[in-house]
Structures are given as structure tokens and as C-alpha cells.
Amino acid sequence: DGGITQSPKYLFRKEGQNVTLSCEQNLNHDAMYWYRQDPGQGLRLIYYSQIVNDFQKGDIAEGYSVSREKKESFPLTVTSAQKNPTAFYLCASNGGRGWSNQPQHFGDGTRLSIL
Amino acid sequence: ELKVEQNPLFLSMQEGKNYTIYCNYSTTSDRLYWYRQDPGKSLESLFVLLSNGAVKQEGRLMASLDTKARLSTLHITAAVHDLSATYFCAVASPNSGGSNYKLTFGKGTLLTVNP
Numbered sequence: 216d217g218g219i220t221q222s223p224k225y226l227f228r229k230e231g232q233n234v235t236l237s238c239e240q241n242l243n244h245d246a247m248y249w250y251r252q253d254p255g256q257g258l259r260l261i262y263y264s265q266i267v268n269d270f271q272k273g274d275i276a277e278g279y280s281v282s283r284e285k286k287e288s289f290p291l292t293v294t295s296a297q298k299n300p301t302a303f304y305l306c307a308s309n310g311g312r313g314w315s316n317q318p319q320h321f322g323d324g325t326r327l328s329i330l
Numbered sequence: 331e332l333k334v335e336q337n338p339l340f341l342s343m344q345e346g347k348n349y350t351i352y353c354n355y356s357t358t359s360d361r362l363y364w365y366r367q368d369p370g371k372s373l374e375s376l377f378v379l380l381s382n383g384a385v386k387q388e389g390r391l392m393a394s395l396d397t398k399a400r401l402s403t404l405h406i407t408a409a410v411h412d413l414s415a416t417y418f419c420a421v422a423s424p425n426s427g428g429s430n431y432k433l434t435f436g437k438g439t440l441l442t443v444n445p
Contacts, residue, residue, distance in 0.1 A: 245430070246425070246430040248432070248433075250435075255437070255438075255440075256437055256438070257334075257336075257418055257435035257436050257437045257438050258373075258418070258420075258433075258435045259435070260432055260433070260434075263425065263432055265425055265430050271425065273432070305372060305373065309430070310430065316378065316380060317378070318363050318365075318375035318378050319363075319375075319433060320375070321372045321373045321374075322372060323371070323372045324371075324372050
């Protein structure tokens with residue numbers, strides 16, 4: 216089945232450590248997105264990518280980095296510069312034929328906590 | 331900067347009752363999405379509203395869009411316990427370069443349907 220796979224489901228970070236969250240999609244979508252969700256809050260856009268080797272900052276990019284070397288993959292690195300990384304991270308994608316009429320599809324998320 | 335406001339943020343209903351969730355947004359957009367999130371889970375797409383006057387219905391939920399008033403509503407008819415979840419509206423704005431869109435989310439409405 217086509218979909219978006221995020222891993223790991225749970226992740227713990229030590230002080231001063233970088234961690235990388237994986238997002239893979241087999242939907243053949245061009246655009247991919249990373250969102251952060253804090254308890255009781257809506258989603259906020261971290262980074263997005265419309266095509267391979269291109270990405271743009273969202274509303275809260277500081278302390279995060281991404282890469283888009285393959286169409287299927289859009290990993291997110293939470294760097295030590297992100298002082299409050301504890302959150303639920305969601306990856307999404309959309310694109311393909313009729314993309315403008317389609318919703319973004321979401322993965323199951325990664326829950327990141329500070330040790 | 332696009333701002334999206336949902337109200338109410340918390341809604342406790344009795345089974346069988348009707349209610350409406352409101353989503354207001356601050357700048358012009360002709361596309362709005364409604365999502366559902368169960369506790370600890372990802373987001374599930376409910377409705378895609380693509381033009382002024384659009385109305386979509388699925389079961390006990392009906393969504394509408396008024397782009398002139400910058401308002402969308404999600405109406406719940408004869409609520410049942412299974413509808414208990416958090417509901418988000420999200421408003422589309424063009425990505426840089428305009429080849430796709432990015433979403434700005436409201437904070438969500440936590441709906442609890444009581445027997």
C-alpha cells in the first residue's frame with residue numbers, strides 16, 4: 216500500500232546531541248513537509264521541499280535542518296541549537312496528478328523527548 | 331502573515347445534539363482543509379474545500395467555505411461518541427515559486443461527545 220513511513224516512533228535526545236527523524240513516501244509525491252505539534256496546539260511548518268535538492272524554511276526552521284537527495288525521502292535533523300525539541304513531529308506529502316485538489320497526506324509521527 | 335483561528339477550542343457535547351465549529355482566517359485563500367486527529371495519532375483528511383460556496387458532507391459531518399467572509403464551518407449533526415477527536419482546519423497558501431501549497435493550521439477543536 217502507498218503511504219508515508221516515519222521512524223522511529225519514539226526518540227530520546229540527550230543534551231547537545233543531534234538526532235535525525237526519517238520520512239519515506241512511496242506515493243510518488245513531489246512535495247514533502249515537516250510539521251511540529253506541541254500539546255494542545257495546531258501544527259507548525261518547519262521545512263518543506265517541492266522537488267529533489269530543493270527545500271524552503273517554514274515558520275519555525277531555527278534549530279532544524281533537512282535534505283532532499285531522493286524524491287522518496289525527506290529526513291529532518293533536530294540540532295543541538297533547538298533548545299526545546301520535545302514535540303510530536305509529523306511528515307506530510309502531496310503532489311502528482313491533480314495535486315491542487317488533494318489534501319496533504321500525513322505519516323504516523325515521531326514523538327521526540329529530551330533525556 | 332496568514333492567521334487561522336478556530337473556535338471553540340474545547341467542545342463537550344451530548345450524543346444526539348448538533349453543533350458547529352468555526353474557522354476564520356486572515357488573508358485571501360480559496361482552499362481549506364479539515365482534518366481529524368485521534369489522541370496520539372496522525373491526521374486524517376476529512377474534507378477538501380476548493381472554492382467559494384463549497385459544501386461537502388460525509389456522514390454526520392458537513393463542511394462549508396465562504397471565501398469572501400474568510401470563514402469555514404464544520405457542522406456536526408446528531409453527534410455520536412465515535413466523533414470524539416480533535417478537529418483542525420488548515421488554510422492553503424502558495425509555496426514560494428507557486429508550484430504547490432503550504433498549510434497554516436488552526437489550534438484545533440477538542441470535541442468530546444458524552445453519552
